[in-house]
Amino acid sequence: MLEDELTVNIRQRDGVAVIDLIGDVTTFAEEKINNAYRQVTARGERFILFNFRQNDYINSAGIAILIGIVTEVNQNGQRLAVSGLSPHFQKIFRMVGLAQYAEIYQTEDEAISAFRRLNTLE
């Protein structure tokens, strides 16, 4: 068994539940990512940010996990954004259609600002 390469942290920033995904996002990440999403949803969080860091490897199995969460986010009336992706993985996310359901921001700060504006409007 190869080493599990993902660390998941949950924190709160300016009314946004930030889920840091540090490392590889592959099939091995499913339980950790789904658990993190369930935790913030159980807390009643409405704005969720997946903040990617040091992601050398994101594959289609990892993307499938995120697409599953996007479906739940829509059903639960939440808002989802992603930040911190490299230009390559931003391209991949657009290719697979994830950008239709989650805004992509370069940085966590940009995403938080966008959520703040959205919260004001709503």
Place this chain on the structure above:
Amino acid sequence: MQLTIPSILGYEVIARDAVASLAKRFGLAPERIEDIKTALCEACTNAIEHGNHADPQRKVRVVCTIDEQHLIIEVCDEGTDPPVLPKKPVEWPICPYTSFRGRGLMLMAALADEVTVVPDALTGTCVRLIFYRHPTNVVVDVS
């Protein structure tokens, strides 16, 4: 360059790093190398999961060759069942998805310049990925 990895998820990263190192030393652009890494990992995970049914005794063979115009990768499994493919590779990027999974084929077709699948009931299935070194400079001979 030829590598043989066991059918254990995670080992595709070993092949990825070796091919990326080769591509870098032969001067491919960093963004092209990222495309190669992603497509190669998808081919390897398909070979591990679908071709070899994650049987660690079965191997995945990765062969990478490089010349002035191309980087060519062959990923071959030892599966004896013919692969179940949704249409031809050229149609993969526009195939509708039937589940959350299944985007690996689409990514391979979208990132590589050519994709070929050669099933062989005796020796397994080989996926061939071709990346042009300079995509706009490649002359296609249609004669």
